[in-house]
Amino acid sequence: MIVPDRLLLSGNEAVALAARKAGVILGTGYPGTPSTEILEEFHRLGGRSQWAPNEKVALEVGLGASLAHSRVIVTMKHVGVNVAADPLFTAAYTGTPGALVVISADDPGMASSQNEQDNRHFAVAAGLPMLEPSSSQEAFDFTLAAIEISERWHLPVLLRMTTRVCHSKTIVHSLRTPHPASHPFFEEDIPSLVMIPAYARPAHRKLRARLADIAGWNETSPLNQIIEGDSGLGIITSGISYQHAREAAPGASFLKLGMTCPLPFDKIKTFVESVERCLVIEEGDPWLADAIRAEGIPVERKLHEFRFGELDVERVRRIIEGDATPAPPPPGGRPPQLCTGCPHRSVFEILRDLHCIVAGDIGCYTLGVLPPFQAMDTCVCMGASIGVGLGLRHALPPEEARRVVSVIGDSTFVHSGLTGLVEMVYNRPETGHVVIILDNGTTAMTGLQEHPGTGRTLEHSPTGKVNFEEFARSLGIGRVQTMDPTRDPASFEKALVENLQSDDLVLMIARKPCLLAASKIREYERAAQELMACDCAHGEN
Amino acid sequence: MMPDSVINVVLAGIGGQGVLKASDILSDAAFRAGYDVKKSEIHGMSQRGGSVSSDVRFGPEVFSPMVPPGCADFLVVLEETQVEPNRHRLHPEGVLIELSFLDKAKISNRKSLNVALLGVLSGYLDIEISFWLEAIRAGLPENLHEVNLTSFEIGRQAIGSMTRAD
Ligand SMILES: Cc1ncc(C[n+]2csc(CCOP(=O)(O)OP(=O)(O)O)c2C)c(N)n1
Ligand code: SF4
Numbered sequence: 001m002i003v004p005d006r007l008l009l010s011g012n013e014a015v016a017l018a019a020r021k022a023g024v025i026l027g028t029g030y031p032g033t034p035s036t037e038i039l040e041e042f043h044r045l046g047g048r049s050q051w052a053p054n055e056k057v058a059l060e061v062g063l064g065a066s067l068a069h070s071r072v073i074v075t076m077k078h079v080g081v082n083v084a085a086d087p088l089f090t091a092a093y094t095g096t097p098g099a100l101v102v103i104s105a106d107d108p109g110m111a112s113s114q115n116e117q118d119n120r121h122f123a124v125a126a127g128l129p130m131l132e133p134s135s136s137q138e139a140f141d142f143t144l145a146a147i148e149i150s151e152r153w154h155l156p157v158l159l160r161m162t163t164r165v166c167h168s169k170t171i172v173h174s175l176r177t178p179h180p181a182s183h184p185f186f187e188e189d190i191p192s193l194v195m196i197p198a199y200a201r202p203a204h205r206k207l208r209a210r211l212a213d214i215a216g217w218n219e220t221s222p223l224n225q226i227i228e229g230d231s232g233l234g235i236i237t238s239g240i241s242y243q244h245a246r247e248a249a250p251g252a253s254f255l256k257l258g259m260t261c262p263l264p265f266d267k268i269k270t271f272v273e274s275v276e277r278c279l280v281i282e283e284g285d286p287w288l289a290d291a292i293r294a295e296g297i298p299v300e301r302k303l304h305e306f307r308f309g310e311l312d313v314e315r316v317r318r319i320i321e322g323d324a325t326p327a328p329p330p331p332g333g334r335p336p337q338l339c340t341g342c343p344h345r346s347v348f349e350i351l352r353d354l355h356c357i358v359a360g361d362i363g364c365y366t367l368g369v370l371p372p373f374q375a376m377d378t379c380v381c382m383g384a385s386i387g388v389g390l391g392l393r394h395a396l397p398p399e400e401a402r403r404v405v406s407v408i409g410d411s412t413f414v415h416s417g418l419t420g421l422v423e424m425v426y427n428r429p430e431t432g433h434v435v436i437i438l439d440n441g442t443t444a445m446t447g448l449q450e451h452p453g454t455g456r457t458l459e460h461s462p463t464g465k466v467n468f469e470e471f472a473r474s475l476g477i478g479r480v481q482t483m484d485p486t487r488d489p490a491s492f493e494k495a496l497v498e499n500l501q502s503d504d505l506v507l508m509i510a511r512k513p514c515l516l517a518a519s520k521i522r523e524y525e526r527a528a529q530e531l532m533a534c535d536c537a538h539g540e541n
Numbered sequence: 542m543m544p545d546s547v548i549n550v551v552l553a554g555i556g557g558q559g560v561l562k563a564s565d566i567l568s569d570a571a572f573r574a575g576y577d578v579k580k581s582e583i584h585g586m587s588q589r590g591g592s593v594s595s596d597v598r599f600g601p602e603v604f605s606p607m608v609p610p611g612c613a614d615f616l617v618v619l620e621e622t623q624v625e626p627n628r629h630r631l632h633p634e635g636v637l638i639e640l641s642f643l644d645k646a647k648i649s650n651r652k653s654l655n656v657a658l659l660g661v662l663s664g665y666l667d668i669e670i671s672f673w674l675e676a677i678r679a680g681l682p683e684n685l686h687e688v689n690l691t692s693f694e695i696g697r698q699a700i701g702s703m704t705r706a707d
Contacts, residue, residue: 008568008569008572008578008580111583112583163583164581164606164607167581167582167583168579168580168581168606169565169568169578169579169580169581170578170579170580170603170606171572171577171578240605240606243604243605243606244604244605244607246604246605247604247605247609312605312607312609312610313605313607313609314609314610327610330626330629331625331626331628331629332626333591333592333594333623333626333627334555334590334591334592334622334623334626335591335592336556336588336590336591337588337590337591338588339588339589339590340589340590342588364588367588444588516589
């Protein structure tokens with residue numbers, strides 16, 4: 001791979017480039033803003049990239065590949081780590097002989113997310129080393145460092161990015177070449193890799209010992225930098241907050257932490273003692289300040305107001321000045337809306353007109369909550385529509401219960417709706433239930449990614465396809481109906497009314513491609529047919 | 542010649558109008574001119590029609606990728622309705638660049654209005670024309686080069702007929 005020596009890259013592109021240069025054999029994940037472009041770029045650079053059905057599966061596949069002594073990245077948005085948390089916590093015990101870098105892209109300020117959870121807590125909770133880049137150059141450097149740390153200490157490493165690091169384009173000018181990856185092989189190591197209690201107990205001790213060792217290394221690691229300035233004000237910071245703070249307080253002294261778990265407390269203590277006033281500047285929870293204060297090191301914590309939303313130069317200035325008066329809200333722009341001609345529109349018009357209680361889910365279609373539809377009553381996390389709908393059915397009196405519908409997108413259904421459907425047949429509400437899959441043939445919300453229900457891989461080539469109808473029938477759901485809601489909205493409405501009154505278990509599939517994806521889907525299908533015709537012709541030889 | 546302070550540009554419009562493409566071209570032109578550059582925006586939602594804005598900053602050294610509130614030297618707006626929601630981002634002495642600067646009749650392809658406004662902006666910035674042209678060519682598919690280069694030139698000439706902000 002020949003790359004010029006000065007590039008303008010987003011943080012996501014820089015991670016992909018580093019992974020490619022390091023010979024990462026597999027990138028896997030599930031789309032989610034702001035992480036999505038990492039795997040797309042890794043594929044563009046010639047790396048092997050895969051969309052998993054969800055983050056838990058992605059992490060398990062990634063762990064498996066790294067157990068073969070290879071280098072792997074697994075990408076997801078912050079809430080994806082919740083889904084992947086089960087394997088994550090125990091992968092810290094097993095460790096890995098290869099390199100496993102888990103990339104969590106957090107979204108402070110919720111530009112495109114349902115919460116602004118701060119995933120730095122995960123590093124502490126699971127016991128994983130964590131790196132926090134503040135620019136594309138660091139996204140590149142820290143990806144390589146994460147691979148090296150993972151290989152040296154045999155632990156998965158968390159690379160924690162945030163929206164402004166993932167999506168900002170900044171200059172990358174130094175592209176270090178990592179030492180080459182080894183060839184994959186598997187070595188039996190039952191006590192390390194089989195987590196029965198007898199092996200897990202020593203594994204937990206081993207994890208803590210490894211972390212203590214890393215903490216010692218981190219005291220002098222080049223990942224943390226001191227920028228000497230005025231001794232009147234010292235600032236401890238990490239990630240994007242560093243960039244805002246350097247601008248807000250150009251004269252201050254800085255301790256910029258690159259590896260924030262485990263923390264280099266001696267280094268922090270020395271820095272704090274070298275300045276008169278020491279302030280921690282961080283986005284999200286006061287996590288870093290609390291960790292330092294818990295060690296008995298006196299640092300100032302930002303005011304409560306700044307726990308919410310993103311930081312910027314102005315807000316950092318106000319943190320330094322201790323000014324917590326809420327900033328005037330910016331004049332509202334135009335909120336996003338379902339595209340004119342979006343197939344989701346017809347279904348939400350019907351749900352609105354029928355006054356259904358709609359347990360909703362996450363995707364473009366969540367915009368069904370806004371006028372002119374206002375036809376969504378709950379939205380919590382991916383897949384929750386089915387469980388929440390069933391819960392409402394169980395609790396409400398029958399007449400009310402019959403108004404409840406669960407509405408879920410196709411990508412979301414594969415991600416975490418399958419088990420909800422199993423719950424529906426297993427713990428069937430007395431009034432039955434109606435689930436509608438809004439099957440627009442793509443993961444539209446995050447930029448039109450493929451998923452197992454489209455039958456195409458990340459790079460849009462044909463592969464096995466999950467058939468929703470057959471899956472539902474195999475569970476014993478009798479009424480499975482597939483319709484194009486845009487072609488004949490009246491029959492869709494009529495069918496829905498009948499289904500709600502039937503007290504049966506019903507899966508309705510509203511199938512019509514997303515407007516933005518339709519022409520692309522036709523292209524992929526044409527390409528696939530040509531490929532098949534070509535293969536057949538060869539077969540006849 | 543490099544300006545010794547950071548130049549802040551905010552581009553704004555509605556999803557689908559090419560705001561992000563324009564900010565890509567601007568940041569690439571500044572990058573080619575040798576500046577430190579940072580560009581930041583919120584994206585990720587596919588749906589068309591919502592407000593979109595992008596921040597580009599360049600100079601000898603840039604830290605935060607976001608233009609601080611009220612600090613934009615230039616606010617480039619691709620749609621009239623988006624002027625007011627973004628006006629607070631402009632510095633009191635900053636320059637607002639909007640569609641009314643252009644003789645729209647001259648722009649054959651509305652899709653190249655974003656590049657025409659970059660043409661207007663280019664007249665105010667210390668970035669050589671050759672870097673702009675390279676960035677436009679690098680940022681767009683070949684079949685769109687001609688129409689966009691023409692629109693850029695129309696925009697560039699539009700300010701000749703107006704008073705330049707200092
Ligand atoms: C655990 C988790 N992973 C990823 C996301 C990001 N995300 C939100 S909705 C969605 C999928 C949307 O696709 P689909 O259900 O097909 O609906 P569409 O947008 O196509 O209407 C994704 C990837 C999330 N919110 N939570
Ligand atoms: S991107 Fe597709 S699914 Fe999303 S609003 Fe537009 S047409 Fe609908």
